[in-house]
Amino acid sequence: MAIRQLPPNLINRIAAGEVVERPASVVKELVENAIDAGAFRIDVTATAGGLQLIRVADDGAGMGAPDLELAIERHATSKLAGDDLSHILTLGFRGEALPSIGAVARLSITSRAQDAKEAFQISVDGGRKAPLKPAARAAGTEVEVRDLFYATPARLKFMKSERAEAAAISDQVKRLALAHPEIAFSLTTGDRTTLRLEASAPGLLDHGLARLGRILGADFVEDALAVSASRGAVAVEGFAGLPTLHRPNGLNIYLVVNGRPVRDKLIAGTVRAAYGDLVPRGRYPMLVLFLDVPPDEVDVNVHPAKTELRFRDANGVRSLLIGALRDALGAAGHRATGSLAQDALNRMAPPSAMPSPPSGAGSYQSYVRPRQGGFADRDQAPLEGVAAPSADMRGAAAEDETPPSYPLGAARAQVQDTFIIAETGDALVIVDQHAAHERLVYERLKGALANGGINRQMLLIPDVVELDADATAALLAASDELERLGLVIERSAPGPVAVREVPALLGTCDVKGLLVDLAGTLMEAEDGDGARILSDRLDHVLSTMACHGSVRAGRRLSPQEMNALLRDMEQTPFSGQCNHGRPTYVELKLTDIEKLFQRR
Structure with missing residues (x-):
């Protein structure tokens, strides 16, 4: 087949496949244009998940008649002053969005320049351009997109439900609103305004948290840690949620580079690396980070939708982000998210209405409520498992220090030989x-x-552990690395493994369980390279060791041991969550407990 030049209309439809993936892509492009136009307010309307109607109105610079006619031509832009592609200061410049949208939908643009006396309107219907005509509008621009993808029906088959598309639009508007708190935003979905954000005063760390709370929720505001660091001309600031504040997906990770919301794999991976084992596997932290990089140090033209970036010094950016996040998380010490307490109180709260006795019951006393699960099921004696006279230990405190002055308080009791109950001044x-x-x-x-x-x-008597051949081989292959970590093993006979030394910090630990878990970790290595995977997953190995060397649930502790544990937690970073990301404690405020018992 001979090579031929494609017609402009077909070229635009092909380009639309790259730029306009779904209705949310259209919203992104149009809102970015409004931001680049210097708008102070942007109003977004979407109907039927954006497939029926998308309208974006702004009070920005607007366009005169000549610019309006050029706006729907391919590769026409006002956002690139010269020919230098390494110094881009706007959110977009490719000049493909409007003609691409007009190729697959019914597009109408009405605009009036700030100093102009009249407005103009131009339309594109499935790639067919209509003549420019006068219109009535205040200064600014309004772009209306109707019947998206009607000109390419095959694309409609790949759209998700209206609800899913509306959710994607909402997510896109939220990300742009977070990136530009100085602009007021509103989002109307159908007949309901689902988001309304007024402009915030300058200064992210002073005023920006209020807007973040409107989008990420009150829990985030309560548990957000300020992040701020710089290295050379690169700077980062923002807020990171406590490790115990996590979600089942990464939708609450907001990353902004030079005012551009991105989903860059390097930055997202860096965030996960910074949190490490502080967040449970399969869960994601909540955070908003703003990264400022010199324009010539980052390439924003990697992806047609401009959501991926390429950094000249990727390792430097990664190092800065990890250091800033770890400093913020480390400074939080033993703090855990306050929402844990609310979740606990919700579970403990009595039902809103007592169940009515069955019809025909002589009295309420004759009606037996269904039994609820819980520790009271144990022999129907809920207090038998409470550690005896450790219930009140005020006398154990130093005379010059009242127990409630400690952040985690003074131990009062041990429940089920598993949970320590402590009292502070107000919780x-x-x-x-x-x-x-x-x-x-x-x-x-x-x-x-x-x-x-x-x-x-050194163990007085080596602990001999029977393992299968594969587990034994994996452990022996990594014996040098294990010895560096304090665990000395050797083959005792053709089968068993003898453990001669263990890390002193572990004390008396479950040696067999430890070896079984370590062998499982090592056997996950690709191509049997156990020594390499052990080195790469050093923290995981140490975590496994710590798990087997810790105080076990079910062990009775003395008052002194309980208080010593509390004091150590207060002085140890990240002690608000265990090695698997689960919370280590819950704090119930006295006022909340009083509400639980209807005292307030």
């Missing part, structure tokens, strides 16, 4: 003793390794 604190001690041991192991090595203790 009740419930601590999971195993989860808390696991994090303490883990942090100590990491600190010891970083400071020259982990102290070992």
Whole structure:
């Protein structure tokens, strides 16, 4: 087949496949144009998930008649002053969005320049351009897109439900609104305004959190940690949620580079690396980060939709972000998200209405409510598992220090030999003793390794563990690395493995369980390269060791041991969550408890 030049209309439809993936893509392009036009207010309307109607109105610079006619031509832009593609200061310049949209939908643009006396309108219907005509409008621009993809019916088959498309539009508007808090936004979906944001005063760390709270919720505002750092001409600021504030997907990770919301894989991966084991596997933190990079240090033209970036010094950016996030998370110390307490109170709250007795019942006393699960099921004696006279330990505190002055309070009791109950001046604190001690041991192991090595203790009698051949081979292949971590093993006979030394921090631990878990980790290595995977997953190995060397659930603790655990938690970073990302304690404020019992 001979080579031929494609007609302009077909070229525009092909380009639309790259730029206009779904209605949310149209909203993104039109809102970015409004932002680049210097708008102070942007109003977005969408009907039927944006497939029936998308309208974006702004009060920006507007366009005169000549510019309006050029706006619907391919590769026409007002956003690139010269020919230097390495110095881009706007959100878009490719000049493909409007003609691409007009090729697959019914497009109408009405605009009036700020200093003009009249407005003009131009339309494109499936690639067919209508003549320019006068119109009535205040200064600014209104773009209306109707019947999206009507000119390419095959594309409609790949659209999701109206609800899903509307959700994608909402997410896109939220990301752009977060990136530009100085602009007021509104989003109307159908007949209902679902989002209304007034402009925020300048200064992200001083005023920006209010807008972030409108989008990410009150929980984020309560548990947000300020992030701020710079290195050379690159700077980052924003807010990161506590590790215990996490969600099942990454939709609440907002990344903005030079005012451009992005979903860059490098930055997203860096965020996960910074949180590390502080967030459970399969869960995602909540955060908003604003990165400022010199324009010539970042390429924004990698992807047609401009959502991916390429950094000249990718390692430098990664290092800056990880350092800034870890500093913020480390400064939080033992803090855990306050929403944990609210979740606990919601579970404990009595039902809104007591169930009515069955018809015919002689009295309420004769009606037996269905039994509820819980620790009261144990022999129907809910208080038998409470550790005896450790219930009140005020006398154990130093005379010059009242127990409630400690952040995590003074231990008062132990429930089910698993949970420590502590009292502060205005709250009740419930601590999971195993989860808390696991994090303490883990942090100590990491600190010891970083400071020259982990102290070992020799076992008087080597612990011999029977394992299958594959597990034994994996452990022996990594024996040198394990020895560096304080675990000395050797083959005792053709089958068993003898453990001669263990990390001193672990004390008396479950040696067999530890070896079984470590062998499983090592056997996950590709091509049997166990030593390499152990080195790469050092933190995971230390976490496994810490888990097997921690105070177990079901162990009775003395008052002194409970208080010592609380004091260690207060001094250890990241102690608000265990090595698996689960919370180590819940704090219930006295005022909330009083509400629970209808005292307030």
